[in-house]
Amino acid sequence: MLIRKKHKLKAEFDNKLIEQMEAARQEWLQQSNFLKLSMEQSLDLITRKKIAEAKYFFLYREAKKRKIIIKR
16 A cells, blocks of 8 residues: 555656656746847846756756656
8 A cells, every 4th residue: 555655646746747847948048038039138137047958957967766667
């Protein structure tokens, strides 16, 4: 019984991690597009892009550590 609960919780949190990864990836791509489309590349835009990129790669490393396979 405990093993089933453990697997169920792992699956639930893995799914949440995948959702967060997708959101972080979309945010990173959006910030990259803002930076490409802007006439002046302000420090604020560059900082937002780098923060979004760091969040995505943090979540990516966590998924890799948990050995999560994303099925599309």
